[in-house]
Amino acid sequence: MAQYSTKIEEYCKSNNVNTVNFRSDVLLQSDRDEVVYIYEWNLDIPQPTSEQIESYETVANQTEANVVNAKASGNTKLLDLGLTEEEVKALIGI
Amino acid sequence: MSKLEVDKITPQSGTTLTIGEAGDTTVVNGLGTLPATIGSAAQVLSVNAGATGLVYGTAATDLSNLNATNLTSGTVPDGRFPSVLPAAGGQNLTSLQPAAIVGGTFGAINSANLTNLNATALTSGTLPDGRFPSTLPAISGANLTNLPAGGDNTPIVLAYLNGASTIPSNTATTFIPNGTLVNTNTVYNTSTGVFTPNVAGYYRIRIQTGGANYNGVVALLVRVGTSTDYFLKDESVSSCYVENGERIIYFNGSSNYATFRCFFQNGRVISGSSTTGNTILQIFKIIT
Numbered sequence: 301m302a303q304y305s306t307k308i309e310e311y312c313k314s315n316n317v318n319t320v321n322f323r324s325d326v327l328l329q330s331d332r333d334e335v336v337y338i339y340e341w342n343l344d345i346p347q348p349t350s351e352q353i354e355s356y357e358t359v360a361n362q363t364e365a366n367v368v369n370a371k372a373s374g375n376t377k378l379l380d381l382g383l384t385e386e387e388v389k390a391l392i393g394i
Numbered sequence: 395m396s397k398l399e400v401d402k403i404t405p406q407s408g409t410t411l412t413i414g415e416a417g418d419t420t421v422v423n424g425l426g427t428l429p430a431t432i433g434s435a436a437q438v439l440s441v442n443a444g445a446t447g448l449v450y451g452t453a454a455t456d457l458s459n460l461n462a463t464n465l466t467s468g469t470v471p472d473g474r475f476p477s478v479l480p481a482a483g484g485q486n487l488t489s490l491q492p493a494a495i496v497g498g499t500f501g502a503i504n505s506a507n508l509t510n511l512n513a514t515a516l517t518s519g520t521l522p523d524g525r526f527p528s529t530l531p532a533i534s535g536a537n538l539t540n541l542p543a544g545g546d547n548t549p550i551v552l553a554y555l556n557g558a559s560t561i562p563s564n565t566a567t568t569f570i571p572n573g574t575l576v577n578t579n580t581v582y583n584t585s586t587g588v589f590t591p592n593v594a595g596y597y598r599i600r601i602q603t604g605g606a607n608y609n610g611v612v613a614l615l616v617r618v619g620t621s622t623d624y625f626l627k628d629e630s631v632s633s634c635y636v637e638n639g640e641r642i643i644y645f646n647g648s649s650n651y652a653t654f655r656c657f658f659q660n661g662r663v664i665s666g667s668s669t670t671g672n673t674i675l676q677i678f679k680i681i682t
Contacts, residue, residue: 303562303563303564303661304562304563304564304565305562305563305564305565306563322564322565322659323611323613323628323657326564327566328562328564328565328566329565329566329567329655330562330565330566330567330568331568332568332570332586332587334567336562336565336567339566
């Protein structure tokens with residue numbers, strides 16, 4: 301299941317907002333019930349409903365998978381360039 | 395009415411002139427100047443009401459219309475006063491002797507004019523705080539004993555996350571350190587994660603999260619009440635295993651309460667235990 305913030309990012313992209321700052325534009329919260337919800341919406345485009353956000357589940361999953369794949373691809377390319385595992389980890393900060 | 399005029403009445407025998415009989419209330423008008431002695435020692439001559447004549451009786455009870463203004467000498471014996479004095483004002487009573495006051499209760503009179511009071515006479519009770527000056531006199535405190543110590547940093551909460559908790563990305567998430575090493579007066583609820591101190595004052599709150607390397611923005615927050623957030627940490631970190639922040643916040647000791655939140659740009663699994671201490675909550679009341 302994709303992250304709630306990823307689904308919101310995809311909703312924003314579809315409304316021509318390509319970057320979202322989750323410290324100022326959109327504030328998400330999760331209380332003790334562990335349900336994520338929009339606490340504050342400061343973008344000019346309309347705040348989406350829960351149904352609208354959930355409709356971006358598939359595309360958000362694909363986006364997150366692309367990030368994972370990009371990291372793996374980049375890691376492989378760095379290793380192919382002759383860097384050691386330790387050097388790669390040091391570069392990408394893990 | 396017949397009228398008898400005589401120049402002199404002389405007793406038939408002896409020196410006693412008898413008019414009527416003992417017990418009579420005969421009025422003798424115009425008696426004029428009385429001789430030195432009238433009647434026997436047990437009998438009394440008085441002026442009756444209206445001063446129309448003399449009443450010749452046998453006891454002092456027969457005297458009437460006496461006026462206290464005529465008491466010009468001598469002393470009225472105690473027995474002539476009633477046991478309960480009339481409720482007249484006592485403003486003119488003088489030379490009253492306190493020793494004579496042996497019972498009863500003084501009324502709520504103002505003591506502003508009392509002088510020469512001696513504190514040595516205070517043998518019981520407790521002086522209220524208001525009777526002490528805000529600044530104590532500069533006398534030596536060398537003999538003061540049982541002075542209290544400076545106070546305690548209580549309540550204290552030392553809590554830790556026992557296990558792991560998944561924090562979604564870009565979401566300010568309530569996390570609950572669910573184990574405690576110290577929890578004075580149970581001011582921290584390990585089920586709800588709510589801290590409600592029972593003593594008013596300033597509290598130092600320190601939060602630490604962690605358990606694995608993390609890159610990205612981290613924010614640690616204390617939420618007081620339902621909506622007021624205080625940031626303890628807010629920065630972008632790289633290869634960070636644990637993050638921590640602290641802040642001093644005032645609580646009123648009754649209605650103020652707080653929960654604890656963390657924000658990770660990229661999401662994170664935080665973890666801890668009673669011994670690793672990766673994810674912990676530390677709260678101390680500050681002595682002020």
